Amino acid sequence: MEDVILLMLGTSIRPGEALALRREDVIFVEGRMKIKVVGTVSTTKKFGTVRKDTLKRERQKRTITVPSFTAEVLRRRLASYVDNPDGLLFPTRRGTPRQTNNINRLLRAFRATYAEELIEVGIVPEHLTARLLRKAAATTIANAADPKLAQLLLGHADVRTTIAHYIKPNDEVPDVTAEMLDARYHFGSDSVGPGRGA
Incomplete structure (x- = not known):
């Protein structure tokens, strides 16, 4: 279970995409490990549980460079x-x-087993779902770079879907704004600042 969690967190792939990952889908390009997301696992009454060589949409196929913690799992x-x-x-x-x-089912068991540890790191155990892992990856990328990059990572056709359903709005303004205002409107201890005057 831990391996699947780290794989999904490090790539934002869906559960079916994670379970469909094959040995041949792990590639190395210029010393970096990548995965090719080209299939999914589905379960139907007619065929049972099978790996399909197609995704819901053709444009969802993507190649993802994995972070080091995911490379270790792979x-x-x-x-x-x-x-x-x-x-x-x-x-x-x-x-x-x-x-x-x-x-x-495994996530439910994981949440029950590690509830105290999850709470200690600020995660409400009931909130730890496969979707949360995708949202965490998307929010991290959107906040560090931009929503378009998160859209590519998730395999969405439209960035508006990513923004509306997967990226948690960041209400913390970056520290650089204070630095920029300090640089422009510097009031030293010997200067006259707001509220002071003759």
């Missing part, structure tokens, strides 16, 4: 890889795709 998974028909990194014991609802 290295561990590659090192312990057991051959299975789809080449999955997260197969069941029988080598078949895992159901996405297992992620929610």
Whole structure:
């Protein structure tokens, strides 16, 4: 479960995309580890749980450079890889795709086991969901760079979807604004400032 959480947090991929990740989808480009998001796992009455080589929309296919904590997870998974028909990194014991609802079940168990630790780091246990992991990644990227980059990471067609549903508004104004105002309107201890005067 920890591996799936770190994978989703470090890439913002959906549960079905995480479970569909294959050994061949992990690539190295100029010394950086990347994943190709090209499939998903779905469960239907007719076909059961299967890995599909398509996503909901073609434009959702993307290649993501992973952060170091996610690369560590993927290295561990590659090192312990057991051959299975789809080449999955997260197969069941029988080598078949895992159901996405297992992620929610495992997250519930994780929340129950680590409730105190989650509260200590400021996370309400009931709020820890797969969607929250995607929102956390999107908000981090949007606040550090811009919403368009978060949109690309999440695989959305329109940045408005990312902004409306995945990015938590940042109500803290960056410190640089105070520095800029200090530089422009500097009132030293020997100067006349607002509220002072002759």
